[in-house]
Amino acid sequence: MNKMKKVFLLMLTLSCFLFGCSSQKDVKEYPSDYPDSSGYGIDDIYYPDNSGQKILSSDIANVNYSHIDQGYVTASLNHKSEQKIKLLIRKGEKSYYYDLINQNPVAFPLQMGNGKYYLGIYENVEGDNYAMKKSLTLDVQIKDELSPFLYPNQLVDYQPGDKITSIAIDIVKKDKNDLQRIQNIYNYVVDNITYDDEKAVEATQKYLIPNLNNIIKNKTGICFDYASMMVAMLRINHIPARLICGDTDVEYHAWVEVYIEGEGWINPDIFMDKGTWTRMDPTFASSKFDYNGKYQAIYYY
The missing domain is CATH 3.10.620 (C8orf32 fold)
Incomplete structure (x- = not known):
């Protein structure tokens, strides 16, 4: 460069x-x-919450969507994998793909505003091809539109x-x-x-x-x-x-x-x-x- x-x-x-x-x-x-x-x-800093029971669960990764009203989900691998694992967050025609690399929960923003979101856990099968393991469609209503931009994320x-x-x-x-x-x-x-x-x-x-x-x-x-x-x-x-x-x-x-x-x-x-x-x-x-x-x-x- x-x-x-x-x-x-x-x-x-x-x-x-x-x-x-x-x-x-x-x-x-x-x-x-x-x-x-x-x-x-220091005590006033916002951090994502991984508690709650609303979980999109698969054998390779989990996504916690208990706090979507705050503008984020958290996701983590269940175990180390030799295959690449991705989280897809989509709203309308806009898609965000994230590599899941951590067994500790990490936040991912719902930065596209209120509406229908698609969440998907994908596993690499060969080359650039991925297989969908689990998916979910959510109606997201964020209490404060600025929330996704006040928390840490990946x-x-x-x-x-x-x-x-x-x-x-x-x-x-x-x-x-x-x-x-x-x-x-x-x-x-x-x-x-x-x-x-x-x-x-x-x-x-x-x-x-x-x-x-x-x-x-x-x-x-x-x-x-x-x-x-x-x-x-x-x-x-x-x-x-x-x-x-x-x-x-x-x-x-x-x-x-x-x-x-x-x-x-x-x-x-x-x-x-x-x-x-x-x-x-x-x-x-x-x-x-x-x-x-x-x-x-x-x-x-």
């Missing part, structure tokens, strides 16, 4: 929503009247006691509102992760699920890791955020959207830098490269 492509490996996308700025030439003062809100502590995975939880709480402890928290979380990612060339090459050969513990330890990653870490830190602080995978003018890419109360989902462009609005992007910030191309979202996590 060449250097030009590397600068496109992360775009954190918020909008310049308070002042309607559309370019860096139209610089506005950084908002100071954004409403204050209390912060959160691609934004953190557990009680993980280092990222204490870091995420600590770096915003002096902040008075969510806008300040978003900025400090962004700055932390910019300052503490460098791009991993070797992993980028590996990612062209196989699908790599972000491991936040390793990212914190090694301080390196690719776009998927940057986005996962940013989303995790925001969710830990009760700020709804979603990891997005899609296309840029250069290649397939991962970035972030954040939900701001009163404004909705904020996506390209962000203008935030201390006292003024400027473009905000962790990879671009470190490379000093200004990308103004397209972002086409395909998957939301």
